[in-house]
Amino acid sequence: MKQKNIYSKQIMNYFSHPKNVGVMKKYDGVGKVGNPVCGDVLWLYIKVGKNKKGEEIIADAKFQTLGCVVAIANSSLLTELIIGKPIKEVEKITQEDLIKKLGKVPPIKIHCSFLALDALKEAINDYQNKKTKNNRRAVRRS
Amino acid sequence: MKKLSKNLYFDYASTTPVDKKALKAMLPYFSEKFGNSSSLHSFGHEAKKALDQSRKIIAKTLNAKPNEIIFTSSATESNNLALKGIAFANKKRGKHIIISSIEHPSIIETTKWLQGQGFKITQIPVDTYGEINLNKLQKTIKKDTILVSIMHANNEIGTIEPIQKIGKFLKAKNSKLKDKIYFHTDAAQSFGKIPIDVKKMNIDLLTASSHKIYGPKGAALLYIKEGTKIEPILHGGEHEFGVRSSTVNIPAIVGFAKAAEICQNEMEKEITRQIKLRDKLIKEILTTIPSSHLNGHSKNRLPNNINVRFDGIEGEALSMKLNELGIAISTASACASLNLEPSHVLINCGLRAEQSHSAIRITIGKFTRKKDIKYLIKSLQKAVGELRKISPFWKK
Numbered sequence: 001m002k003q004k005n006i007y008s009k010q011i012m013n014y015f016s017h018p019k020n021v022g023v024m025k026k027y028d029g030v031g032k033v034g035n036p037v038c039g040d041v042l043w044l045y046i047k048v049g050k051n052k053k054g055e056e057i058i059a060d061a062k063f064q065t066l067g068c069v070v071a072i073a074n075s076s077l078l079t080e081l082i083i084g085k086p087i088k089e090v091e092k093i094t095q096e097d098l099i100k101k102l103g104k105v106p107p108i109k110i111h112c113s114f115l116a117l118d119a120l121k122e123a124i125n126d127y128q129n130k131k132t133k134n135n136r137r138a139v140r141r142s
Numbered sequence: 143m144k145k146l147s148k149n150l151y152f153d154y155a156s157t158t159p160v161d162k163k164a165l166k167a168m169l170p171y172f173s174e175k176f177g178n179s180s181s182l183h184s185f186g187h188e189a190k191k192a193l194d195q196s197r198k199i200i201a202k203t204l205n206a207k208p209n210e211i212i213f214t215s216s217a218t219e220s221n222n223l224a225l226k227g228i229a230f231a232n233k234k235r236g237k238h239i240i241i242s243s244i245e246h247p248s249i250i251e252t253t254k255w256l257q258g259q260g261f262k263i264t265q266i267p268v269d270t271y272g273e274i275n276l277n278k279l280q281k282t283i284k285k286d287t288i289l290v291s292i293m294h295a296n297n298e299i300g301t302i303e304p305i306q307k308i309g310k311f312l313k314a315k316n317s318k319l320k321d322k323i324y325f326h327t328d329a330a331q332s333f334g335k336i337p338i339d340v341k342k343m344n345i346d347l348l349t350a351s352s353h354k355i356y357g358p359k360g361a362a363l364l365y366i367k368e369g370t371k372i373e374p375i376l377h378g379g380e381h382e383f384g385v386r387s388s389t390v391n392i393p394a395i396v397g398f399a400k401a402a403e404i405c406q407n408e409m410e411k412e413i414t415r416q417i418k419l420r421d422k423l424i425k426e427i428l429t430t431i432p433s434s435h436l437n438g439h440s441k442n443r444l445p446n447n448i449n450v451r452f453d454g455i456e457g458e459a460l461s462m463k464l465n466e467l468g469i470a471i472s473t474a475s476a477c478a479s480l481n482l483e484p485s486h487v488l489i490n491c492g493l494r495a496e497q498s499h500s501a502i503r504i505t506i507g508k509f510t511r512k513k514d515i516k517y518l519i520k521s522l523q524k525a526v527g528e529l530r531k532i533s534p535f536w537k538k
Contacts, residue, residue: 005465015459016466021532036496036535039456039484043534064534068458072532 007069008103014073019080024062028130031122034115040067042075044119048087048127055086063119070105070112077101078116087124093117148468150514154354154446154507155297155331156472160397161356167400168358171393179390180379189392196399203406204348204365205339212364212382213395217330217351218248220364223386224326224347225252227372228289229261235321236286237261242274242303243490245293246328250486266292270492271439272301280311289324294348295332298487298503299438300447302332309344322346324370330354330362334405335444336413346370350402352394356508357401361394412508416445419506419515423448426519431526437488437501451493451501454536455529460502463525469518471504 005012024030024045034041042065049059061079065072077098082090098113099105105113151159171192177185179193197208204211214220229239239256241249243265253263266279274292283290290312295302305327316322326347329338333348334355340348347370352361366372366385378387405412420443427434433453452460457473464471488498504518530536 005462007462012462012466015462018532032534036499037494039496039499041534064532066454066533066535067456069462071456072459 006106007073008105010101010103011070011073011105014076014102015069018072018076020060020062020076020083021064022062023064024060027062029123029125029127031119031124031126033118033122034067036066040071040112040115041065042067042071042115042119044075044079044116044123046082046120046123046127051086055088057084057086058082058090059084063116067115068109068112070102070109071115073102074098074113074116075119078120082120090120091124093120148517150469150517152469152471152504152506152510152514152518154510155300155503155505157353157359158356158507159509160358161401161404163404164357164397164400168393168397171396175392177392179392180381189390192392192396193390196395199399199403200363203334203338203402204350205341206365207368209383210340210365210368212366212385213390213398214362214364214386215360215388215391217246217328217349217354217362220349220351220362221246221248221328222252223364223372223375224349225249225256225289225291226375227385228324228326228347228370229256229259231371231373232288232321232324233261236284236288238264238284238287240264240266240279240282240287240290240292242266242268242292244268244272244296244298244301244487245291246297246330249291249293249328262286268301268490271442272296272299272487272491273439273442274303274308276304276307276311279308283315283323287323288321289326291326291328293331294327294329294338295336295444295447296438296487297331298485299449299491300331300444300505301438302336302442302444303327305345306343313344331444331447334402335409335446337409340365340367347372352398352401355401355405357398358394360391361398363398408508413445416506416508416510419510419512420445420448422512423504423506423515423519424450426515427522430519431523434526435497437491437493446506448504448506449501450504451497452526452530453500454533455526456499457502459529460500460525463529464521467521467525469521471502473502 027045028048029046031044045062046058047060051057061083063075065075175188177189179189197211201208201211257263264282268274292303294305312325324346328349330351333350346367348365350363353359374385376387381387435451437449461473484495484498
């Protein structure tokens with residue numbers, strides 16, 4: 001018998017076979033968002049590289065999520081969407097983009113899908129902050 | 143999706159399949175013996191006979207009189223009738239109602255509504271096992287208390303409340319009072335599973351449901367002790383002794399009575415069998431899955447209830463992983479699974495929100511076999527392991 005539930009095929013696929021799971025040891029930025037009290041926590045690690053045009057890109061991403069089906073599915077989806085893409089482009093990803101790819105998200109669960117974008121924002125911020133600090137250090141040294 | 147060989151049901155506290163014998167008993171009452179039990183002709187008489195017979199059978203399982211059984215459509219309706227009915231019939235002498243902090247939503251929400259109507263509600267706290275504090279209950283009783291409603295067994299963690307002790311205490315208290323304090327218990331989860339004797343337990347009102355005991359959905363009952371002052375909430379053709387007007391759902395009630403009779407006959411055997419399965423399951427989970435915890439009491443719980451939590455993962459995700467493995471369990475209670483609030487039962491037992499989010503409820507039934515339990519344990523180990531791999535809060 002097929003096991004059916006309230007979630008779309010896409011959501012269940014991401015949930016059952018999540019990609020890019022785990023800890024990144026040498027990361028350039030990390031975003032830790034959510035709150036265990038609410039039931040959802042997401043840690044997103046990013047590694048930044050450059051493409052041929054010299055733009056900064058997300059070279060790699062990994063996530064760890066404590067949360068419900070939608071939170072886990074959305075984490076996996078986001079990492080797949082951002083890997084290899086320029087940061088400038090990645091910053092334009094919206095909530096609607098993610099929900100479209102997930103298929104139908106039950107209204108009560110939509111907020112669970114906010115978490116991944118929040119984590120991405122934080123991870124990029126973290127990276128930018130570190131970069132500025134390093135630059136300042138470099139300036140001071142010279 | 144991969145085809146699955148298994149399809150195992152571990153959610154008997156949500157609902158149960160209809161027993162084949164109960165179904166067979168019901169069938170003639172749809173198209174052949176379809177009469178309205180209020181009609182005076184032979185069709186009506188046939189239906190009335192079936193209704194009276196069902197009432198007799200059910201009354202016997204509770205040690206009640208047939209005329210003390212009022213059939214309703216659901217346990218929620220019975221709980222509404224008990225609370226609103228007693229409140230409005232007795233409001234002149236008092237407006238205070240006592241419940242426990244872990245009642246089913248159909249009690250809690252009804253008392254919230256009654257509060258809006260000018261009644262005063264006190265929730266009695268429970269300990270970490272979900273057992274009600276009897277001392278607190280005794281101290282909470284006031285001059286204007288008209289009703290105490292404490293569930294017999296909790297729907298999420300299966301804890302059995304000391305109903306007989308409460309009944310005894312209230313009986314003693316009432317002997318000194320001019321007007322009695324009524325005692326209601328919601329037995330939706332316990333009826334048909336553990337013994338109930340309304341006389342011995344000094345219960346004035348009791349809620350029981352059909353679909354939790356292998357009967358059809360759409361039938362339930364409220365036991366109302368003779369002489370109880372209660373106001374109906376449905377007015378009309380004076381069915382069910384004028385307490386609950388509505389054309390009587392004969393097929394469902396016939397099925398309910400048959401199911402109750404079967405449960406009563408099999409009770410002793412099933413209690414022993416299910417406790418054995420339950421305790422094996424609890425033991426295996428706690429010993430083979432690290433950082434797993436039992437919610438509720440290890441012994442004082444329904445024979446069919448297991449409620450556990452696993453650190454570092456979330457209950458809903460676990461229930462969906464298990465669903466993929468062909469296993470149906472639920473998070474906290476089925477009613478709450480589309481609700482994001484942590485379970486009020488677990489929170490009131492003293493668990494932190496993040497702990498209560500990681501809880502699942504496994505409830506077994508008369509069709510659960512030893513080999514099913516084995517498969518469940520294996521699947522749990524696998525699913526918990528997979529989710530912990532993803533979790534930021536799990537360190538090997």
